Amino acid sequence: MLRFVWRNHLRKHRSVLFGDLNQRFYHSINGVFGNYNPLDYLKLEKWYRNDFGSEHNLNDSYRLVKKSFEHNGHLLSKLDPLEYSNLVSKTLNRFNLSNEESLIELSKILGCDLIRFLRDESTLSIQNDRENFLQKLLQIYCEKIGYEITHVATHQEYDWIVDYVENGERNQSNDSLVNQNDWKERVVKILLKTEVLDDFLAKKFQSVKRYGLEGAETMLVFIEELIQQSLIRNQLKMDSIAEIVIGMPHRGRLNLMTNLLDYPFEALFNKMSGGEEFSLSNNPKQSKFIGDVLSHLYTSKEIRVTNDDGTDGMMTVTLLPNPSHLEVIAPMVCGYSRGQLLSNRSGPYARESLETQSYPILPIQIHGDASFTGQGIIMETLAMSNVEHFCNGGSIHLIVNNQIGYTTPGRMYQSRSSLYCSDPMKMIQAPVIHVNGDHPESVIRAARMALAYRQQFHKDIAIDLVCFRLHGHNELDDPTFTNPSMYDRIRSRQSIPQKFAKKINWSDEKISGFQNESQQQLNECFLRVKHFDVPSSPPLYRSNSNFGKNQWNNIEWPSSSRITKWNTAVSENLLQTILSVSIQSPPNWSTHRTLTKVFDDRLKKFKNQMDWATAESLAFGSLLCDGFDVRISGQDVGRGTFSQRHCMIVDQKTNDIHIPLNELENTNILDDSYRSKTIGKLEVCNSILSEEAVLAYEYGLSLSTPNVLSLWEAQFGDFFNGAQTIIDTLISSGEAKWLLQSSLTMLLPNGYDGAGPEHTSARLERFLQQSNSSEIEIDSDDINWSVCYPTTPAQYFHLIRRQMLRKYRKPLIVMSPKILLRNPRCVSNLNDLSVPGSHFRSVLDDERFYLSKSYRKQIDPIEFDRPIEAVRTIVFCSGKHYYTLEKELLERFDPNNSQRIALIRLEELCPFPVEDILAILKRYPKAKSLIWSQEEHRNMGAWSFVEPRFRNLLHQQLKYVGRDHLEAPAVGITKLHQEQNRKILNDTFAMIMDHNLQ
Known part of the structure; x- marks a missing residue:
């Protein structure tokens, strides 16, 4: 009865709690492109868990005890391989239920009275049944895995997780998703190869910081299991995954690249010996390539799959490059994944019904424990995870919990204020699996559950892999200065690979034989380094990472001898068509009366007094007609900070949203030459109030495809420096370091108009200083980015079109106007846009x-x-x-x-x-x-x-x-x-x- 009253109360106050939810979920067929969020908020009851679930067959006392284990069992789990930071005392025997002191401590941690439960004759007449019930719960919830699920958002998720945890192994024992026959052999070989490589590199390159994986080798087990389970799903054509996109920091990167993603050992040894990643001898246009350090290398691997029906398929695993600034890669991975979905019209861009949509791009974010709680960009990235136009079907987060950050112990009140390093996940109600990194079997179970959850709910999930770090921050660092006790335990341990090999009954001879064979392979590769042909192009351009087709094949490298003029004119007839579509509201639409006047003025002044917003709309629309997608992101970009853009129209009565330019593909008045073309789409993305994560997201998206113009607009140009790290490490230098082109465009409202220190300047000087323009040699197209300050609508029109019509991709920094948006002298003529041969003029x-x-x-x-x-x-x-x-x-x-x-x-x-x-x-x-x-x-x-x-x-x-x-x-x-x-x-x-x- 109480639940019935509460549910009616929620329905009654639905608009107060959540606003008008109908405006939040749209599909491309409704005119709002890419605006589908996988979370079904419309079914309000999903937000409130049914805490009684499927446990109706249990009486109240059993149900209460079971719920206590579900909520708090993770506090009793044996998660720390070092037994250094477990929450329960070492003397506690959790399975000795006859010891009253143990029961009292267990009861305090779980939040239920176990003594009363065991002694209550009304529960069960047989004492053993009660003890067996508790023993089973202890085995499920308090062993090498702990589950934090109390905070998840919906009762469907909660019930699914509980069912998977309690019945998953039994339910999947006959399921072809889980092959129980070969996993031990597969895992032990991965672990031993990891150990061999780390030992080999330590001997051959003693003074090189390699950030080895010793102490966290099961990280590779986790990733390899995700790859294997994804391949099996593809074979069964069950929620197929076309690409896995990985972003990670330095630790274990070299091992993952070589042992899992087949990065040539020769290439690695060549780089560690001081060589280059890409050969420049035959490509003078890449002469400004500067390379990057070992821990930023990247690669891509294609895996062919034979499906059960006999057809062939392919899955790509991509490891993206990253800077040393921790966690910058997180939003970049999310953006890259979203870009793949956009360019291939899948996920939120698919035309199928919402119920059958799939997300074939799987983002995996690997974090460190200290950075996950310490870096604000993580909170910004998580804040985007379920936001329309930014969600990508959920990321799997693997937190490699060394229990130390640089040299600071990774414990509450020392390096963070929360109990777990994974606690930021609670802000998005995402489940967390804590797992002992010393236990490969549990790591595999965690990987399978994480993938199953992500594919089921298309939401984020985190795995807290509790492990340790054999060396200091790097191999040249001594951690015992500040953590002597921890490293006394670490140095006295047997390695994880050796321990697991013995556990599955590998003999010493078999272990040494396999390791000798692996070492011999490394020695042979080391000897071949002098004759190794370094690749001439980046792995992302060599692979077919775009669902079996590489969209970068037609993109060239810029000229190093001249500044090229690009014809960006558009016919007058097409511009008139675009204008008429851009100001057209749907039938029976209640348009804001001020906006009606704005659109009328655009039509009246089209030929002789075209303003900035009109020129921008024409630039976007013409690029759509050329087959490109356009995505504009930032705070309130649909309207524009200065209420100038209005590329989205909101119905004043229903709050429905309409994107007029997306009707271009439906119009019958386009020129015949365009009717046979694929017309692109405009995605209008009002972002969260963030600069750093959103800009990194858009940069990642721009790397995924050359056919999407991604624009990020600052609310005021002054606020770009909230994303200074992204500008410094990605946008300005990404091509020079990684040979990856980007067309990301930054619109920075700039100008001195008396608004004060923080609403005036986009700091033009900083972008000029960060360019590789020479003051003693004449520049060419081969510059790291373009920095422009257009002063007419026509100039802006040609500049935006140039971004996509030239044969290469470069970032563009635009000092965009504020008061000029409505300055009657800042106008252009239609001829400025349409006369054949017209183009952007540098002067x-x-x-x-x-x-x-x-x-x-x-x-x-x-x-x-x-x-x-x-x-x-x-x-x-x-x-x-x-x-x-x-x-x-x-x-x-x-x-x-x-x-x-x-x-x-x-x-x-x-x-x-x-x-x-x-x-x-x-x-x-x-x-x-x-x-x-x-x-x-x-x-x-x-x-x-x-x-x-x-x-x-x-x-x-x-x-x-x-x-x-x-x-x-x-x-x-x-x-x-x-x-x-x-x-x-x-x-x-x-x-x-x-x-x-x-």
Whole structure:
């Protein structure tokens, strides 16, 4: 009766608890692409467990005891191989139920009165039956595995886990998913190979930090079991897995790569001897490849499968590269997996019914115990795991719990504030399996259960692999300075491989014979290193990791000799079609009245006064028509921080969401040339309030496929530095380190408008400083990223299209506008987008001198050579500062005198457009003074970047006008800000007067 009343109360207050849930779950057939979350929130009862489950055949006392074991049995489990951090006392005999002291301690830990249970004659008449019941529960819940499930979200999950734990082995004994015949031989060989490799590397490369796996060898057992079980599922065509994507830190990486993923031992030994990962001798375009350290290497393995019906299949296992910044790889793995789902239209992008959707990409995240609780990016990544547009069907988390972080003991109140290192998983109600890493049988059981749960519920699950670390943080580090007791125990132990081999009755001769054979293989590989042919391309580009087809085959390496112009024009007819679709609401749709006016204005001003948001919509739509997908991510990107974008429309009465551009594939008014093409999709992803994890996620997604334009927009450009690690270790240097291209585009709203220190600057100078642009040699396409500051909607249109139409992929950093979004002078003409041959221009000349009269189109500097004799001073600038200077110029000078000054905009700073600037300088032969004017402070903005390039490459001296040095990007006092603005203008034009107009 109580449960009935509670359930009715929940239904009554459903909208208060969860809001209008109907708006959260959409499918592509409803116009919102990729917006399907596997969690079925609509069935509200699933959020509330039926704590009585299937135990109706037990009386209340038995049920209470059993529930206590389900909830707290993990506290009694023997998880620590060192017996160093187990929660129960060593003297406690858990199975001696006749000892009252033991029963009292067990009762305290479990939260139930076992003494009363055993002595209560109303429970069972036979004492042995009660003891047998407890013994069975102790064996299930308190041995080498502990289960934390009290916090899981739904009673379906809870009941499934309990059933699997209590009956899984029996239920699966005849199941072809579990092959009981060969697992011991398979496991012991993995363990012994692991030990042999670590010993071999320790002897051959004594001074190299290899981050060996000694003490945690069962990590490989866990991963290998996941691979085997995935292959079996594929053979049975049962929730098939096309690709396993692994992200991991340094420890055990070399062992996993070689012994599980067939990374050539010769390649490993070559790298450890100081060699390179990829051969550059035959590929001069890769001359800027710098390589990475051992613990960041990556690989990919293809495994062919013969299915039960005789057909052949293939599964790929991919280990992604990672930086040394711990846990950065976690969101990157999630994004890469989502990208694979997107490019192959599976999971949330599939067109099948929601009930039959599968998630054929399996992300595996391997963590360290200290980093999992210590790094905030973990909490951000977990926060995304069940969020629409970011969920990927669930990750399996393996926490390699060394019980130590660097040199700090990994215990509560020493390296963390929680009982377990896995406790962050509770924030997403994910189950946790704690397992003793000294016990391979239990590790295999944990792996099977983790995969079964993930495939059943498409949610995250964690395994806390409790193990130890034989050496220090690396082999050259001595951990006994700070952890003497722990390492006394470690040094006195037999190794896990040797221990398990003896356990399954391998003789000493058999063990040594197998190890000698493995060592001989390593010796032979070591001798072949001098003759080893280093591969010339990355493993992700060599493998067919995209469901049997490699989408990177048609992508080239950029030119190292020139900056290429790419034709990005779009026909006027197609642009008109895209516009009409982009502002069209569905029938009977209640559109916000302000938005109706916005769309009407876009239509009216389309030809002659196109604004920024309209140009962006046309760029996105035209890329969709070219067959590319577009994904824009960030906080409130559907509307836009400044309420400018509106690429998603919300019904004001129902809260339904519509993405107009995704109707392009359904329109009948496209040109005939497009009707036979596959039209792409726009995915609008309003992200969690995070920069670091979301940006890493989008970077990972961009690595998975070249056919998706992934854009990340900061709420304000200032906030990008919340993701500084991602920019430093992935975006700016990923290609140089790993030869992996990315088209990730960062939109950073930037500009000095009096909003204060944290709402002003995207710190342009940082991105320029992190480029590999040279100040003594002319740049080419082969730059690490493009840094652009477009000032017109047309320029932005061509820039976005260029990202996908050029034959290679590069990250793009855009200083995007704020107040220019509605500046009536910041508009473009339809011809600027549609005239054949039009493209993004790295430099915009002063349009007062070079504006074609036949149509409003900026003439390319190289295509126009008529000199302008009147100009005496050239002012170079970037961004919205141009509009301020232009307005001031026209107000201060009469038409004749204003003709003596040219305002030139650098729209692309990196790669630095030397040839375009030279062409412009030649057109002003009598210009004697060159000024760089910027709104930023002298130690910020582009000044320190452009000045040496003008001096060294153009042989010109620039004079600086701008704000003085400052420690913050901007001042917070409005009056002072206005004074600085006025000073910049006064100084700029005073300098002009001094040189030209006196």
